[in-house]
Amino acid sequence: MGLGFFHFQALFLLSAILLNFTPLRITSVSATTFSNFTDRLALLDFKSKIIHDPQNIFGSWNDSLHFCRWQGVRCGCRHERVTVLKLDSSGLVGSISPALGNLSFLWGLDLSNNTLQGKIPDGLGRLFRLQILVLSNNSFVGEIPGNLSHCSKLDYLGLASNNLVGKIPAELVSLSKLEKLVIHKNNLSGAIPPFIGNLTSLNSISAAANNFQGRIPDTLGQLKNLESLGLGTNFLSGTIPLPLYNLSTLSILSLSENQLQGYLPSDIGLSLPNLQYIQIRANQFSGSIPLSISNSSNLQVLEAGDNSFSGKLSVNFGGLKHLAVVSLSFNKMESGEPGELSFLDSLINCTSLYAIDLVGNHFEGMLPNSLGNLSTGLTFLGLGQNQLFGGIHSGIGNLINLNTLGLEFNQLSGPIPLEIGKLRMLQRFSLSYNRLSGHIPSSIGNLTLLLEFDLQRNQLQGTIPSSIGNCQKLLLLHLSRNNLSGNPPKELFAISSLSISLDLSQNYFNGSLPSEIGSLKSLAKLNVSYNEFSGEIPSTLASCTSLEYLYMQHNFFQGSIPSSFSTFRGIQKLDLSHNNLSGQIPKFLDTFALLTLNLSFNDFEGEVPTKGAFGNATAILVDGNKKLCGGISELNCCVICSALPVEKEKKRAIFGIVIEGTTAKSFLRNAS
Numbered sequence: 104m105g106l107g108f109f110h111f112q113a114l115f116l117l118s119a120i121l122l123n124f125t126p127l128r129i130t131s132v133s134a135t136t137f138s139n140f141t142d143r144l145a146l147l148d149f150k151s152k153i154i155h156d157p158q159n160i161f162g163s164w165n166d167s168l169h170f171c172r173w174q175g176v177r178c179g180c181r182h183e184r185v186t187v188l189k190l191d192s193s194g195l196v197g198s199i200s201p202a203l204g205n206l207s208f209l210w211g212l213d214l215s216n217n218t219l220q221g222k223i224p225d226g227l228g229r230l231f232r233l234q235i236l237v238l239s240n241n242s243f244v245g246e247i248p249g250n251l252s253h254c255s256k257l258d259y260l261g262l263a264s265n266n267l268v269g270k271i272p273a274e275l276v277s278l279s280k281l282e283k284l285v286i287h288k289n290n291l292s293g294a295i296p297p298f299i300g301n302l303t304s305l306n307s308i309s310a311a312a313n314n315f316q317g318r319i320p321d322t323l324g325q326l327k328n329l330e331s332l333g334l335g336t337n338f339l340s341g342t343i344p345l346p347l348y349n350l351s352t353l354s355i356l357s358l359s360e361n362q363l364q365g366y367l368p369s370d371i372g373l374s375l376p377n378l379q380y381i382q383i384r385a386n387q388f389s390g391s392i393p394l395s396i397s398n399s400s401n402l403q404v405l406e407a408g409d410n411s412f413s414g415k416l417s418v419n420f421g422g423l424k425h426l427a428v429v430s431l432s433f434n435k436m437e438s439g440e441p442g443e444l445s446f447l448d449s450l451i452n453c454t455s456l457y458a459i460d461l462v463g464n465h466f467e468g469m470l471p472n473s474l475g476n477l478s479t480g481l482t483f484l485g486l487g488q489n490q491l492f493g494g495i496h497s498g499i500g501n502l503i504n505l506n507t508l509g510l511e512f513n514q515l516s517g518p519i520p521l522e523i524g525k526l527r528m529l530q531r532f533s534l535s536y537n538r539l540s541g542h543i544p545s546s547i548g549n550l551t552l553l554l555e556f557d558l559q560r561n562q563l564q565g566t567i568p569s570s571i572g573n574c575q576k577l578l579l580l581h582l583s584r585n586n587l588s589g590n591p592p593k594e595l596f597a598i599s600s601l602s603i604s605l606d607l608s609q610n611y612f613n614g615s616l617p618s619e620i621g622s623l624k625s626l627a628k629l630n631v632s633y634n635e636f637s638g639e640i641p642s643t644l645a646s647c648t649s650l651e652y653l654y655m656q657h658n659f660f661q662g663s664i665p666s667s668f669s670t671f672r673g674i675q676k677l678d679l680s681h682n683n684l685s686g687q688i689p690k691f692l693d694t695f696a697l698l699t700l701n702l703s704f705n706d707f708e709g710e711v712p713t714k715g716a717f718g719n720a721t722a723i724l725v726d727g728n729k730k731l732c733g734g735i736s737e738l739n740c741c742v743i744c745s746a747l748p749v750e751k752e753k754k755r756a757i758f759g760i761v762i763e764g765t766t767a768k769s770f771l772r773n774a775s
């Protein structure tokens with residue numbers, strides 16, 4: 104396991120724009136009017152299909168109140184006819200009555216964010232005055248009714264976050280007034296139909312997270328009012344149609360997680376001057392990031408990770424005052440020229456900067472000093488998996504709002520600057536797989552919010568500062584493969600939050616493990632292997648009852664396996680090999696669901712159990728223990744117990760008598 108890398112993903116779905124109707128205004132209503140009878144009946148029928156009303160909305164839907172005063176109902180001024188029904192976020196459970204199709208004066212229907220089920224009734228197609236239909240965030244199933252095409256005044260169609268299936272019905276081509284089509288997070292399929300390009304009033308299409316496939320139709324280029332296009336997380340292929348780059352009004356272009364390919368045109372920043380969001384992550388785009396991006400002066404988010412972009416990144420970001428996210432992770436950016444990271448200098452001007460993610464590229468060079476002058480608003484800095492070398496400048500301590508700092512898998516050298524202690528918001532911090540040297544600064548004790556801290560595979564030396572005990576939220580700590588030494592402070596073993604992994608392996612740690620280790624009650628993986636630990640295995644270790652992996656091999660542990668280990672029921676892999684452990688293999692181990700157990704090269708004695716994991720020769724390693732006997736024959740390790748020479752001295756010590764000829768087996772029986 105291990106962190107590998109930190110990777111930023113701004114999750115951006117065009118959210119449903121929920122409409123705020125103006126407050127309920129009802130002009131004089133005569134209580135004796137019976138003329139608007141059908142509206143009342145339709146509302147009552149609607150009510151009858153709602154099976155759960157936790158906010159008691161329908162408490163006001165009673166006989167003594169005119170229906171125009173019922174909660175969520177609004178009538179027109181001239182006729183007492185329902186014009187708006189707005190019952191969003193009301194916790195309603197049930198289905199929608201087709202009778203709503205009788206509310207023929209209705210222009211606004213918002214039932215979003217409830218738990219309405221069943222199909223969307225095609226009777227809604229009779230609402231020819233309807234302008235706003237919002238059913239987003241419910242549990243509707245079935246297809247989008249083609250009958251909605253009769254709602255020719257519709258300007259907002261919100262059906263997002265339901266379980267709708269099927270294609271976008273061809274009949275909808277008649278919705279010539281439609282401005283917003285919000286259908287993301289459904290299970291719609293088929294192609295994005297070319298006729299969408301005929302809906303020339305459209306300014307927003309939000310169709311992400313469906314099963315759409317095929318190409319993005321060229322006809323979308325006819326949508327001269329289009330401001331946002333969200334088609335992410337579908338199965339779209341082909342290239343971005345060139346006519347789309349003519350939509351100078353476009354501010355959001357969100358196409359991440361598809362199978363799109365091709366280049367970004369070199370003049371993209373000029374042809375799309377209003378771009379605020381470009382999200383094309385996880386596609387197959389290639390070529391370079393066009394310099395003209397620097398002309399998109401409103402740009403906030405550039406998210407182009409997980410593609411095949413290459414070449415030098417020479418964009419001058421200096422003029423992009425609103426830039427918040429630059430994410431180009433997992434591409435092939437490089438130039439082979441010095442000063443490859445100088446684009447970072449231009450980011451100093453971007454005072455809204457929030458995240459920089461360049462993980463997994465081929466960037467080569469020193470970390471520029473300008474890093475410390477980036478916006479203090481920066482929360483994410485990911486430069487891992489590149490070819491960066493040189494030292495980490497102390498200026499990094501200026502980025503006081505960093506939540507994630509990843510510099511892993513580079514060739515950085517020199518010490519970890521003391522100033523790291525200023526990054527008090529840091530939660531995830533990795534410097535693993537570099538060439539860092541010197542001591543772990545004690546200022547890390549100031550990073551009290553740390554969750555994951557990975558320093559593995561460096562050349563760090565000295566001891567672990569006891570201040571690490573202040574990091575009481577740590578879930579994971581990896582210090583393996585360094586030159587660390589001394590006895591780890593007991594404060595380390597008292598970080599009871601540690602739950603994922605504590606890895607101290609392949610250092611020069613010595614001394615015994617403190618009894619505090621029993622505080623690690625949530626820890627799943629403990630690795631202290633390949634060190635110089637000595638003394639007995641503390642019996643408190645058995646209090647770490649969540650342990651699944653325990654690696655203690657290649658140390659100088661002595662004594663026997665503590666009997667308290669019998670509580671280690673969840674353990675899957677246990678490696679105690681290459682120590683000086685002695686005594687018998689505890690019988691209770693044969694009741695554990697062990698995947699592997701390595702006891703080899705110790706000084707264990709007596710009989711190898713045969714039951715449980717011991718019945719599987721590939722799971723068990725016991726060789727290099729001269730005094731063991733028995734075990735299943737496939738183990739092929741030990742003499743049969745009757746052949747084991749009896750150790751006279753020991754028997755004397757225990758029994759005070761010598762029983763010549765007694766087999767070790769019966770000896771053991773006698774002893775128990």
Ligand SMILES: *[C@@H]1O[C@H](CO)[C@@H](O)[C@H](O)[C@H]1NC(C)=O
Nearest residue numbers: 141142144145148202204205
């Ligand atoms: C809806 O209107 C139709 C006629 O247009 C009528 O038959 C039906 O009863 C009405 N339903 C309700 C619930 O008002």
Ligand SMILES: *[C@@H]1O[C@H](CO)[C@@H](O)[C@H](O)[C@H]1NC(C)=O
Nearest residue numbers: 161162163164165166167168
């Ligand atoms: C009808 O609803 C109104 C508003 O909630 C309430 O004040 C009134 O008491 C209700 N009348 C009856 C008979 O339930």
Ligand SMILES: *[C@@H]1O[C@H](CO)[C@@H](O)[C@H](O)[C@H]1NC(C)=O
Nearest residue numbers: 121191192193194195216217
């Ligand atoms: C959706 O409804 C729930 C209550 O059912 C509410 O807590 C939540 O804020 C609503 N969401 C929106 C976006 O209005």
Ligand SMILES: *[C@@H]1O[C@H](CO)[C@@H](O)[C@H](O)[C@H]1NC(C)=O
Nearest residue numbers: 118119215216217240241264
């Ligand atoms: C969708 O509904 C769920 C459950 O009621 C709620 O938690 C969530 O906030 C809603 N989301 C929106 C965008 O309304």
Ligand SMILES: *[C@@H]1O[C@H](CO)[C@@H](O)[C@H](O)[C@H]1NC(C)=O
Nearest residue numbers: 224225226227228229250253
């Ligand atoms: C759907 O629309 C067609 C054409 O206007 C109409 O004949 C049909 O009755 C509608 N279906 C419903 C259930 O309203």
Ligand SMILES: *[C@@H]1O[C@H](CO)[C@@H](O)[C@H](O)[C@H]1NC(C)=O
Nearest residue numbers: 266267268289290291292314
């Ligand atoms: C969505 O559709 C796919 C196939 O198109 C199907 O496998 C999947 O179960 C559907 N999911 C839901 C939530 O309906």
Ligand SMILES: *[C@@H]1O[C@H](CO)[C@@H](O)[C@H](O)[C@H]1NC(C)=O
Nearest residue numbers: 273276277297298300301302
């Ligand atoms: C879309 O508009 C074009 C002309 O602009 C027209 O030829 C075509 O038939 C229309 N498509 C549909 C499905 O109506």
Ligand SMILES: *[C@@H]1O[C@H](CO)[C@@H](O)[C@H](O)[C@H]1NC(C)=O
Nearest residue numbers: 324344345346347348349350
């Ligand atoms: C973009 O618009 C210009 C001017 O209106 C036009 O000449 C050009 O052909 C258009 N390009 C595309 C790809 O539609």
Ligand SMILES: *[C@@H]1O[C@H](CO)[C@@H](O)[C@H](O)[C@H]1NC(C)=O
Nearest residue numbers: 419420421422448449450452
């Ligand atoms: C940063 O902004 C200043 C003033 O707004 C400008 O003079 C300078 O050129 C900008 N720096 C970069 C690298 O664009």
Ligand SMILES: *[C@@H]1O[C@H](CO)[C@@H](O)[C@H](O)[C@H]1NC(C)=O
Nearest residue numbers: 521522523524525526546549
């Ligand atoms: C760490 O915190 C202590 C006080 O809690 C402070 O004196 C010290 O300067 C801090 N170190 C760093 C590097 O921020």
Ligand SMILES: *[C@@H]1O[C@H](CO)[C@@H](O)[C@H](O)[C@H]1NC(C)=O
Nearest residue numbers: 697698699719720721722723
């Ligand atoms: C024996 O142990 C090996 C290694 O853990 C495992 O792959 C294998 O499935 C086990 N065989 C049986 C029969 O449990």
Ligand SMILES: CC(=O)N[C@H]1CO[C@H](CO)[C@@H](O)[C@@H]1O
Nearest residue numbers: 136138139140181182183184
């Ligand atoms: C359809 C209908 O009957 N509408 C009537 C509702 O009530 C008002 C006020 O009495 C009338 O003006 C509408 O004609």
